[in-house]
Amino acid sequence: MLYPTNLYRADPFSLMRRLTDDLDRGRPGHGQAFPPINIWQSDEAAAISAELPGVDPGDIDISVKDDVLTLSGERHAPDLFEGANWHRRERAFGKFTRAVRLPFRVDPEKVEARFADGVLRVAVGRPDADKPRRIEIKAA
Amino acid sequence: MTKKVTKRPEQAPTETTETAEATRNRPLLRPLTDIAETPDGVTLAIEMPGVAADDVDVTLENRVLTIRGRSGAVDPENLQPVHAEYAPGDFERAFTLSEDFDSEKIEAEMKSGVLTLHMPRAEAAQPQKIKVKAS
Known part of the structure; x- marks a missing residue:
């Protein structure tokens, strides 16, 4: 490995x-844990991506409170497999929830989520009031 | 005929070593697959998150069905990775089929990172009743 x-x-x-x-x-x-997630961050923003193949975007719930981002939803088993004889069954279905604590408080206005090809990408921004500020030293 | 199935949830795709190495510096993963027998054939559902419909390649040659998917994942700019649970990679998996599939009639559909393949059995292989004549 x-x-x-x-x-x-x-x-x-x-x-x-x-x-x-x-x-x-x-x-x-x-x-x-399902879904597997990757996180990137900087001082001003963070990005979270999750692999959710086979999940309908309408079945995904994303909520943000303070510095915690919660991802929940359900993956439905496709109807065409009902009553079928299985040869191989490796995928799993059902409800899921994951919570991620971010390094800063999240501005709810600065959250953007995109879902494409079974991968969810969430970009979050830090509120302007929360950003670290440089303090200048005045000459006495 | 019974086909007993043991459910194995929470499996993760593992790196494959089946085929020749790819020149792309990206892990080659073995996608999770569901295969079921339907009345008219066989249906496969193959999980390939991050792969667009145009980047999927399905070939059937000498009874070997090969599925390849190229991941279009890009890392976000100006950000540092801090936590990683999966590595985006390309997918490849091959299955050996019985001879009775009609390669012309295979239907493939890619939706939300899942490739669904419907493979109807060739008509010659459908069960046929043979009448017994009384002499």
Whole structure:
């Protein structure tokens, strides 16, 4: 297994967490959370992407409160498989919820969500009042 | 005829080592697939998140059905990755079919990152009743 160290500059512990997650994967009952998400951030904005193949965009709920972004919804099993004889069944269906705590409070006006090809991309902005401000030192 | 199925939810796509290495610096993943037998044929649902309909390639050659998908994922600009649970990658998986499928009649549809393939059985392979004549 490969662990790209340059991916985790912001959080040195995420590498360790990922290692333990990978070790857990082999045990029953320790599957990966659905949907898997990736997060990017800067001082002024953050982006969250989630893999939601087969989910109707109308079935996805995104809500933001303070610094917590909640993603919930349901993936419906397609009707055409009803009463069919299965050869292989690897995909899972049902309800899901995931909450992400962001490094800053989110301006509800600055949240943008797009869904394309089964991938949800949410861009959030930091409120102007919350941004770190540079303080100038005056000469005494 | 019974086909017992064990449900295995929460599977994650794993990296495949089946075929020759791609020249693109991106992981090659084995997409999760549902395969079911319907009255007139076989239906496949293949999960390929991040792949647009134009980037899917389905070929049937010598009874081997190969599905390839190129991911169009791009990283957001001016932002640092801080948490990663999945790595966007290209998808590839191949299935060996029984001989009785009509390659002309295979229908493929891509919707929300899921490719659905309907493969009707060739008419020659449909069950036919044979009359027994009394002599």
